[in-house]
Amino acid sequence: MTCSDPPTILVADADTSLRRFLTAQLTADGCRVFDAELAVQARARAVAHDVDVLVLGELEDPAAALALLRDLRAGDGLHGQMDPGLPVLVLSADPGGLALLRAFEAGADDWLAKPVSYVELRCRLRAVLWRSNAAMNVRSRRRVGELELDTTGREVRLRGERMELSTKEFALLQTLMTEPSRVFTKDELLREVWGFRSPGRTRTLDSPACRLRSKLGTHGDRFIVNVWGVGYRLADTPRVAMGEAA
The missing domain is CATH 1.10.10.10 (Winged helix-like DNA-binding domain superfamily/Winged helix DNA-binding domain)
Known part of the structure; x- marks a missing residue:
């Protein structure tokens, strides 16, 4: 992923250390980064900062991230709602389990297993953003x-x-x-x-x-x-x- 045209990325995860690590690395690569610990914060910051991609991990309880993803895809993007087409990269501590299946069923675009490899995260973010931009050009x-x-x-x-x-x-x-x-x-x-x-x-x-x-x-x-x-x-x-x- 290159940030010559810097994407705005929202990192939402209850793990403070992980948020700080990803924020520091992505910022060093030239991206604009915001973070959120709670689902309500993620909703507000996704709208306020017009983010290009959401990195969604575990939030305050096991169901919060899934509910956020479902709300995102069910919205229309109007009147202060999140853009339903926002690309979402899910961070999963259980990559082979039902949590990952539910995330894809709810509308996740891609996933990455925890513990997170930053190099792989960059690769997956680049791919997600490329697909999103290609689809946007068609829809626009x-x-x-x-x-x-x-x-x-x-x-x-x-x-x-x-x-x-x-x-x-x-x-x-x-x-x-x-x-x-x-x-x-x-x-x-x-x-x-x-x-x-x-x-x-x-x-x-x-x-x-x-x-x-x-x-x-x-x-x-x-x-x-x-x-x-x-x-x-x-x-x-x-x-x-x-x-x-x-």
């Missing part, structure tokens, strides 16, 4: 017809021309492009994009949606379709969006 681009959205670069292009969108307009389009054929209700969009817990009656969504439709419709296209009384969806064929309200 979404395309609907001639409309392309790049989540990593936070860029939208229509027929190769870069579109200037506000933060909310970008987030709204990104949500719609996750499932282009589905109608998203207004309540769903208010929760996903604005973080409203109980949207109720509000016109918060209407203005950004209208501006987004206008920006994408400069050539007569109708990418954003308003399904009357329900919400919004993307048009599969933007120039022909029949049967639904404009």
Whole structure:
């Protein structure tokens, strides 16, 4: 593993000596490192520091690390939650036992037996990060017809021309492009994009949606379709969006 583009690593383990050792070695290699002793600390620091990989060992009790891993994979990464795609390297004192099996079933990406060999840890971290980056590059681009959205670069292009969108307009389009054929209700969009817990009656969504439709419709296209009384969806064929309200 090289740290020319330093990854941010979270080391979560109840063993203070192990945490200090790994933190010192990874820091010496140029990485940004945070550590956590408890599951609640690991959750908070994973979100606060936008970590690239989690090294997960034994926490305050045998079930804590497994519960943290399951919570991680079950989340959506929104509103202060951990990124469900965060790569996780498990440190196991029982590499041939049920604990390792349960960790992989819960969503671990790789494992390393204790006592930890730092050289092997570096190799496995490099492999986990490479796989994660490769998968992220695939997931980061979404395309609907001639409309392309790049989540990593936070860029939208229509027929190769870069579109200037506000933060909310970008987030709204990104949500719609996750499932282009589905109608998203207004309540769903208010929760996903604005973080409203109980949207109720509000016109918060209407203005950004209208501006987004206008920006994408400069050539007569109708990418954003308003399904009357329900919400919004993307048009599969933007120039022909029949049967639904404009």
